[in-house]
Amino acid sequence: MTTSGPRRVLVVNAGSSSLKYQLVDPDTGVSDATGLVERIGLPAGRVRHTCASGTHTHETTVPDHVRAMAVLREAFAQHGPDLSEVELVAVGHRVVHGGADFSEPTVVTPAVVDAVRRLVPLAPLHNPGNLQGIEVAQRTFPDVPQVAVFDTAFHQTMPAAASTYAVPRAWREQYRVRRYGFHGTSHAYVSRRVADLLGRPLEEVATIVLHLGNGASATAVDGGRSVDTSMGLTPLEGLVMGTRPGDVDPGLPRHLAEVAGLSVEDYDRALSKESGLVGLTGSADMRDVEERFEAGDPDARLAFDVVVHRLLHYVGAYAAILGRLDAIAFTAGIGEHSPLVRAAVVERLAGFGVRLDAAANESAHGEAVISTPDSSVTVLVVPTNEEWEIARQASAVVDALP
Template identity: 65%
Template sequence: MSMPDAQDGAPVTDGAGSPAEAAGQRPVLVINAGSSSLKYQLVVAGSGTSLATGLIERIGLDEGRATHTVDGQGHVLEQEIPDHTAAFEVLTAQFRDHGPDLQEAAPVAIGHRVVHGGAKFASTVLIDDEVLKTLRRLVPLAPLHNPGNIAGIEVALETFPDLPQVAVFDTAFHQSMPPAAYTYAIPLSWRQTFNIRSYGFHGTSHSYVSRRTAELLGTPLEETNVVVLHLGNGASACAVEGGRSVDTSMGLSPLGGLVMGTRPGDLDPGLPAHMSRVSGMTLPEFDHALNKESGLKALAGSSDFREVMDLRDSGDPDAELAFDVVVHRLVRHLGALALVLGRLDAVAFTAGIGENSPELRAAVLGRAGLLGVELDEQANAGARGETRISTPDSAVAAFVVPTNEEWEIALEAARLLANH
């Protein structure tokens, strides 16, 4: 998934007055639709300027809630929001009532986040009937995420029929992985008939953060090797070589790799059969347990990392163990991905936990001396926004780099339209 270099306010451009530059100066309405929520942002692709953000929650539940933020001021609406059609009616009403006016802002496109593109989509695409049909066929690969993404696309096509609609895939950035990285040692028929392989996720975040890290280092992207640690309620690690993903911790689904809020990360593949034998657990029950009842929630009783840290500070042994398990898994994947790269220039922490937990960063980097990382404890403790948290003499740099997936989606949409 190639991306234009548009940091520090530089527009998406192929030359003065080009279609790319024109597209980059107009906003993109970025949509991230889930099964019961809809996040949106109106963002100028060329500069990353956010004109408005919004979150519509509890879609299909008794009490819906919508928050629309413009110029730092939030406008809250509470009412029943029965489905995604009603959610888009709320979205358009929020823009109409609180601005900016969508007619005047004239977005160039709508960019949709889609979690799983399978092997079919290796890059951003314009959405048409054939793309929608393919996305529906891919639902079994991401049954908890893609249906909500598709529902958002379908209603957006009805609500904004004259705007180009673009799908940006979490998996697309990882399509550059070599076969040795994405191939599972499973029967050939599984791989060929059902496309079972490692796909990886959080691609828009890994793409943005790795590119931004190269800029902070002052080195060309194509010459920079970075391990990006995207640590939020969902978490993944990615080895990025010269701007291309070469390996990542998540696989076929968003369950693998690192410990997450309610997801376990790596497991012995014999566990489902074992639990069936000893407890009679069915596959749907097992699937629910891994997606909703595991991770931090299973270890410490809370899926919120901040609550886990508060419990740890109070001496709770379960929270202490949870923290240690999270760190151990991170160190294991960081070391493995560094070896995959062969040469490591930087480690970048991003997303809610990665950006806001100096304790976690210190615990991980405190065990990364073998890689050549020397932590600057003062810089780490005070990190706010983009911050180098390694010492000037550190052989491998470490950074906190806030992710900006919405801007990345806007950039992708603008670049695609400029090339059509």
């Protein structure tokens, strides 16, 4: 593979049955191509590759991740850009759980693979697929550095007071029970963009980032460092999500075991797949909930109010933890596209001098300030770009190699 072309990072997000990818300029964030190989292991796999020539889709048999990576190579060869004409400086892998072992992006070595494998019990639905993606990419691109970028890494700066559960010592030490947090690449990217948009050094800015999508989390970021976040040992804790409840009483499993005969598996499935918005309304899509809310549906109204109440709970707590607050940033699908949610949160903060610009909020598209000039806190919409963040971090790691 030639090294005379433009510098690029191939960002890979491998799941148990899918392989997402994007070819990214790590310096500008410009994407040359994006793609998705899905239904891996099922009879009819689907492939989508989007590049300068358009979006190309087809069905094919994809029995495993080895074939999925071959399909990726074929898509670039057929539709472009030609990977032989770029300087592929790294393959950057999204890895969901790095535990307490990884606080920075890391060049993949056999020791790193072993460590990620040991962390599978903390992320059984994600880390195995991430590992498969790494192992296949190593064989496919043997001369290109592979870099693991961990969702949890950004939150390793949390103080012990924020990351520690008040549970028995054996749980904490032997079973690594603590708060880890997730969506770290998104929170890192958005908090840095906030500082850029404010025209201030990152080290001086205190921000609350609200990553609101089907999965949702809030993070208090002080000077570019995560000091608290709403997700914990798993992505179940914190805010109300599409199918996950966020915070619930720890006594709930015993209660449901006694009154409903729920097993651990039943309980875990219900909290992962049947709770949150879908548990309250039957739909996991906030767009559906908002339509029903505005039509007067009582279930949708309750769900909307619960979502906003939980958001306010975390915003207030994190403002107190930070001790000062320069910015609140909304990001991800709901955060970027729901003026209704943003207005419901910001308007409730009026007593603290936070002022919403209603017109700016309604018309916000892309990066936008939605607070008034006299607001005590700048409120922004900042579309997240996790792929660029992964590419940027992977490139920086490779550039620092001796």
